[in-house]
Amino acid sequence: MAKPSWITWPVSTEADGNAAAPLKRQILISITPPDGTVKGTHSIIAVWTPKYGTNKQYTAITFKVDCQVASFTKPSSAPTSPTFTLAYSIFDKPLEINVTSLGYT
Amino acid sequence: MTLTNTPTVPKNSAFLGGTSSSFAPVDANDKVSFTITVVDPCKTTTVNAIVITGAGSAGSYTISVTDGNTGTFTFVRPTTTVETDTGIASVCGATSYTIHKDNAGGTFTFNAAWAVITGPDSTGKYTLTIDTTKDLTLIANEASMTYNLFIKAKLNDYTADTREVYTSVAVVINSATCDCSPLAWDDPSSAGVDQTATSIMVSATATEKTMAMPAANTSAKNTQPAFEKCYLNGGSCSLDGQVSSI
Numbered sequence: 001m002a003k004p005s006w007i008t009w010p011v012s013t014e015a016d017g018n019a020a021a022p023l024k025r026q027i028l029i030s031i032t033p034p035d036g037t038v039k040g041t042h043s044i045i046a047v048w049t050p051k052y053g054t055n056k057q058y059t060a061i062t063f064k065v066d067c068q069v070a071s072f073t074k075p076s077s078a079p080t081s082p083t084f085t086l087a088y089s090i091f092d093k094p095l096e097i098n099v100t101s102l103g104y105t
Numbered sequence: 106m107t108l109t110n111t112p113t114v115p116k117n118s119a120f121l122g123g124t125s126s127s128f129a130p131v132d133a134n135d136k137v138s139f140t141i142t143v144v145d146p147c148k149t150t151t152v153n154a155i156v157i158t159g160a161g162s163a164g165s166y167t168i169s170v171t172d173g174n175t176g177t178f179t180f181v182r183p184t185t186t187v188e189t190d191t192g193i194a195s196v197c198g199a200t201s202y203t204i205h206k207d208n209a210g211g212t213f214t215f216n217a218a219w220a221v222i223t224g225p226d227s228t229g230k231y232t233l234t235i236d237t238t239k240d241l242t243l244i245a246n247e248a249s250m251t252y253n254l255f256i257k258a259k260l261n262d263y264t265a266d267t268r269e270v271y272t273s274v275a276v277v278i279n280s281a282t283c284d285c286s287p288l289a290w291d292d293p294s295s296a297g298v299d300q301t302a303t304s305i306m307v308s309a310t311a312t313e314k315t316m317a318m319p320a321a322n323t324s325a326k327n328t329q330p331a332f333e334k335c336y337l338n339g340g341s342c343s344l345d346g347q348v349s350s351i
Contacts, residue, residue, distance in 0.1 A: 003351055008311070009348075009351055010348075011313060018345040018346070018347070019343060019345055020343070020345060023345050023346055023347040024347050025318075025345065025346060025347050025348070026347070026348065027315055027316040027317075027318060027348060028313050028314070028315055028316070029313070029314055029315075029316060029351070030311040030312070030313050031305050031311065031312045031313075031314060032308070032309065032310070032311040032312070033305060033306070033307045033308065034307065035307055036307055038307070039307070041301055044316060044351050045351065046316060046348045046350065046351040047348065047349045047350045047351075048290060048318060048319045048346055048347075048348060048349070049346055049347055049348075049349040050288065050290060050319075050344070050345070050346035051285075051343050051344075051345040051346055052285035052286055052288040052342050052343060053285075053286065053287070053288040053289055053290055053321075054289075054290075055349070056290040056292075056319045058292050058293065058317075058319055059292070059293075059298055060293075060298065060316035060317055060318075060348065060351065061298055061300055061314055061315075061316045061317060062298055062299050062300060062301055063300040063301060063304075063305055063314060064300075064301040064304045064305065065304065065305050065306075065307065066304035066305070066306055066307070067306065067307045068306050068307075
């Protein structure tokens with residue numbers, strides 16, 4: 001599977017980690033997960049091309065993408081019936097709350 | 106009665122008679138005693154020196170092998186003077202071969218069997234094999250090292266008579282040229298790869314992570330002299346490389 005567009009490599013600001021040209025060692029990747037569709041565990045399979053020795057395909061990094069609600073707008077009084085009172089609870093563990101009925105931005 | 110001739114029997118020949126007298130013994134006074142002494146010529150024969158093919162001339166055999174390589178040289182069973190005189194092959198029996206550090210039978214006591222004799226093959230040839238990979242201590246950072254070996258050829262049936270010969274062979278081990286290509290690369294440790302302990306949250310802000318690199322493996326130094334050569338005197342092979350694709 002090809003590298004998705006939300007993963008950038010190489011990172012343009014990274015300096016060459018090699019002692020000498022012409023190979024250029026750049027091992028930073030930039031990850032910008034766009035939305036919950038990429039939630040899950042991902043592995044980057046890379047090919048290492050050394051100056052000496054044979055090429056090596058290996059797992060360069062494994063990372064996990066997750067989602068969190070950063071903010072939402074508390075609804076004002078319901079414009080129409082039914083009206084309800086909104087309460088917030090803080091849990092010490094992740095909890096999925098169905099907020100489909102809430103208006104948010 | 107008097108024998109008119111002293112019979113002589115040539116080596117390995119039958120007595121065919123010659124001038125002789127015949128008589129008929131009449132009584133005990135006519136008894137004639139003979140003492141026949143059979144001398145085994147192999148007990149005093151000379152074992153000729155081994156002739157090695159492709160290693161210079163007799164008396165100054167030199168075998169040159171580059172460290173990390175194997176050299177092979179052949180020779181055939183040395184003849185004996187009895188064999189030459191009679192024309193009978195192997196008349197003095199079988200010959201065996203051993204390698205020594207001197208011409209007095211000193212034991213060849215190096216670390217490993219880097220010099221061995223095998224054979225004979227179907228054509229009667231024996232092979233002296235110099236395998237420098239059997240002992241990586243044969244040469245360090247010297248340009249070359251010379252080991253003087255002696256091949257002893259011994260008549261197995263005449264060990265008590267010391268029917269043997271030593272042939273000197275100078276084995277020259279030449280330094281290998283540094284070769285970094287055996288450098289190997291192993292998978293990174295899982296600890297260096299797994300970044301799942303902390304999730305990356307969906308966000309418009311980029312998160313930077315460092316990919317692990319394969320770990321250099323120089324264990325070939327233990328088996329490949331040309332690779333080991335690169336690490337002598339503080340040397341090393343470059344660990345440069347690049348991630349060519351992800």
